[in-house]
Amino acid sequence: xxxxxxxxxxxxxxxxxxxxxxxxxxxxxxxxxxxxxxxxxxxxxxxxxxxxxxxxxxxxxxxxxxxxxxxxxxxxxxxxxxxxxxxxxxxxxxxxxxxxxxxxxxxxxxxxxxxxxxxxxxxxxxxxxxxxxxxxxxxxxxxxxxxxxxxxxxxxxxxxxxxxxxxxxxxxxxxxxxxxxxxxxxxxxxxxxxxxxxxxxxxxxxxxxxxxxxxxxxxxxxxxxxxxxxxxxxxxxxxxxxxxxxxxxxxxxxxxxxxxxxxxxxxxxxxxxxx
Numbered sequence: 001x002x003x004x005x006x007x008x009x010x011x012x013x014x015x016x017x018x019x020x021x022x023x024x025x026x027x028x029x030x031x032x033x034x035x036x037x038x039x040x041x042x043x044x045x046x047x048x049x050x051x052x053x054x055x056x057x058x059x060x061x062x063x064x065x066x067x068x069x070x071x072x073x074x075x076x077x078x079x080x081x082x083x084x085x086x087x088x089x090x091x092x093x094x095x096x097x098x099x100x101x102x103x104x105x106x107x108x109x110x111x112x113x114x115x116x117x118x119x120x121x122x123x124x125x126x127x128x129x130x131x132x133x134x135x136x137x138x139x140x141x142x143x144x145x146x147x148x149x150x151x152x153x154x155x156x157x158x159x160x161x162x163x164x165x166x167x168x169x170x171x172x173x174x175x176x177x178x179x180x181x182x183x184x185x186x187x188x189x190x191x192x193x194x195x196x197x198x199x200x201x202x203x204x205x206x207x208x209x210x211x212x213x214x215x216x217x218x219x220x221x222x223x224x225x226x227x228x229x230x231x232x233x234x235x236x237x238x239x240x241x242x243x244x245x246x247x248x249x250x251x252x253x254x255x256x257x258x259x260x261x262x263x264x265x266x267x268x269x270x271x272x273x274x275x
Contacts, residue, residue: 003124006195007094010118010202011071014098017206018069021100022054024210025065028217033059035067040260048074053263057270061221064103066266071096072257080256085190086121094120095257097128098206099250101267102213107233109220110134110141110182111240113267114209115250116202125192126202129164130209131172132216133182133240135233141219142183145212149186152208156201164188174243181243189249237272244268 022035033056041050051070056062073094081087097117104111116128132145146165153161168187173180186205191198244251244267254264 001195003120006124006199007096007118007120010199011096013199013203013206014069014096014116017210018052018054018067018098020210021067024214025056025062025067028061028214028221029056029059033057033062038260038262040263042072042074042258042260048072048258051260051263053260053266055266059105061105061217062102063105064101064266064270066099066101066263068099068263068266069097070254070259070263072259074258077256084119084121085125086123090122092121093257097250099267100209103237103269104217106220106223106225107135107229108138108223108225109217110138111237111269112209112213112216114206114213116205117250118202123192124195125190126198127189127191128202128205129168129185129187130205130212131168131182131185131187132212133236135229135236137183141216145183145185145216148208148212152204153186155204156197160188160201161186172243174239174247176246177239177242179239181239231273234271234273235275237269238274241268241272 035054035056037052037054039050039052042048049072051068053066053068055066057064075091076084076087076093081091087093095117097115099115100113102112111133114130116126118126150161153164164186165184168185169180171187172182251264
């Protein structure tokens with residue numbers, strides 16, 4: 001398949017998914033709170049792409065949720081080329097992605113994160129995943145979450161769940177705290193075996209995340225919580241911020257390739273605490 005056709009297929013899917021996620025979120029908010037949408041360009045003087053980030057804050061259900069889409073291209077900075085497959089020989093790149101971060105009003109509902117991306121250098125590949133970060137682990141919820149992920153992965157390859165779960169556990173780890181960020185999920189990168197099969201899997205990851213966040217929120221939306229629960233959430237959010245600022249690949253990639261700073265940092269919670 002022609003590379004330009006691949007790019008169009010993937011970026012169009014990510015934009016469709018962005019609309020689908022936002023529509024569901026607005027329904028959960030019962031249309032009481034709306035997204036603020038901002039379009040941005042990577043470079044204001046020349047065409048290097050851009051994107052749109054949508055943020056909803058101070059809702060009835062969501063403290064803050066961001067749903068971002070980007071499609072950018074250009075050249076990697078020299079110091080960044082050696083870290084990206086295929087960029088050492090040629091610094092030109094093209095990349096598109098969608099990312100979602102949800103910070104909830106009710107501290108009994110976990111923070112949730114999703115991301116998928118498609119990057120082209122002299123190679124082209126997919127990456128992404130999803131994970132859940134509760135303030136306090138709900139064993140039944142954790143079991144159900146991983147069951148859904150395993151079933152989804154098994155539709156494509158029986159080895160995917162074990163492999164991508166392990167990758168997620170290793171990736172979302174704070175070495176300075178010696179603790180994981182949450183209850184895990186799946187994480188994958190440099191996925192370039194077969195475009196049609198890989199793209200089918202990436203689409204399924206997005207659809208499955210949509211199912212998961214609706215299911216978790218609907219189940220817990222009316223549960224009562226205490227001030228102690230909220231304080232625990234604020235501390236957990238501090239850990240979330242530490243990971244995203246110190247270790248997150250997406251944050252580093254976005255900042256080092258001229259991405260929109262506000263869109264990149266939308267993953268940070270609106271309020272966090274350190275004890």
